[in-house]
Amino acid sequence: METILNFFSLRLIFENAGILIAIGLVLLLELIFVGWRNSTAFFMSRPRRNEIWDLISFAIFFFGWRRIAAEAIFFGLIAMMQAFSWEHSISLFEGWPQGARYLCAFLVFDLLQYFSHRIKHEFEWVWYSHRFHHSSSRINAFTALRSHVIDRLVQIALVYGPLQFLFGLDLDSLLLTSVAASFFGVLVHSRIDTDLGWLGRWVLISPRHHHLHHTSGGSKHRNYGTIFIWWDKMFGTYEPPAATINGMEQGIVNNDYLGPTPIRAYLKDIFYFYWKPLSFLYWRRQPGLARK
Numbered sequence: 001m002e003t004i005l006n007f008f009s010l011r012l013i014f015e016n017a018g019i020l021i022a023i024g025l026v027l028l029l030e031l032i033f034v035g036w037r038n039s040t041a042f043f044m045s046r047p048r049r050n051e052i053w054d055l056i057s058f059a060i061f062f063f064g065w066r067r068i069a070a071e072a073i074f075f076g077l078i079a080m081m082q083a084f085s086w087e088h089s090i091s092l093f094e095g096w097p098q099g100a101r102y103l104c105a106f107l108v109f110d111l112l113q114y115f116s117h118r119i120k121h122e123f124e125w126v127w128y129s130h131r132f133h134h135s136s137s138r139i140n141a142f143t144a145l146r147s148h149v150i151d152r153l154v155q156i157a158l159v160y161g162p163l164q165f166l167f168g169l170d171l172d173s174l175l176l177t178s179v180a181a182s183f184f185g186v187l188v189h190s191r192i193d194t195d196l197g198w199l200g201r202w203v204l205i206s207p208r209h210h211h212l213h214h215t216s217g218g219s220k221h222r223n224y225g226t227i228f229i230w231w232d233k234m235f236g237t238y239e240p241p242a243a244t245i246n247g248m249e250q251g252i253v254n255n256d257y258l259g260p261t262p263i264r265a266y267l268k269d270i271f272y273f274y275w276k277p278l279s280f281l282y283w284r285r286q287p288g289l290a291r292k
Contacts, residue, residue, distance in 0.1 A: 188226075
């Protein structure tokens with residue numbers, strides 16, 4: 001148990017360091033490639049309610065408050081799930097060369113992220129954990145951390161739990177994966193208007209791919225990938241990137257997060273996340289739900 005607690009402390013430090021480095025680097029790249037008036041820094045210097053939510057979400061994530069709140073809301077279930085995944089790990093890649101472990105961790109993580117993201121969009125119950133992220137009407141580098149507190153349970157259950165079960169206490173691989181994911185998350189939400197050329201066609205998710213995913217129309221059900229573009233192409237959810245990220249209508253329809261009662265909207269998603277599973281009808285797939 002002591003080893004597990006030490007890992008979680010180390011992981012929090014690495015994640016926060018990775019986030020700060022990623023945001024700093026991406027903000028610099030934005031200034032170089034798109035200029036001040038189109039950059040995240042410009043939006044944050046003149047924050048509207050949308051950007052205020054992004055900054056609040058960043059603070060909640062960075063100081064660990066989201067973890068604490070999630071444990072309280074779910075009565076310690078997340079900690080129990082994590083402990084179970086560690087204690088019963090099969091350490092599938094133990095003894096493999098270090099480089100191979102890094103590669104496997106990276107690929108498995110991204111595949112789990114793809115399916116987790118797709119499930120959040122296609123099942124109404126799970127959508128309530130992700131709706132807050134899509135409420136951003138003008139996504140930017142900080143939107144990567146715009147995550148509802150209940151989303152942590154979904155991520156542990158669908159991504160980090162299985163990953164920990166497979167890799168055990170392979171600290172190097174898991175920490176490297178977390179840091180890399182942080183950088184890509186910030187990059188694809190940034191204001192850098194690029195499709196990454198041939199890399200974006202065959203290897204990596206680009207900002208244009210992901211900005212298209214954040215539009216308020218049907219493209220919200222496409223381009224679920226986090227790092228690699230292969231999964232979308234392999235499972236039929238790929239949509240070519242837009243010609244530019246500028247002028248996109250982003251967010252959710254009837255966006256109560258940007259209305260007069262955003263706290264009510266936040267609490268409502270927690271209520272529905274608890275309430276909907278009580279009716280088996282809400283476990284079915286609902287492909288049109290994200291347009292609501």
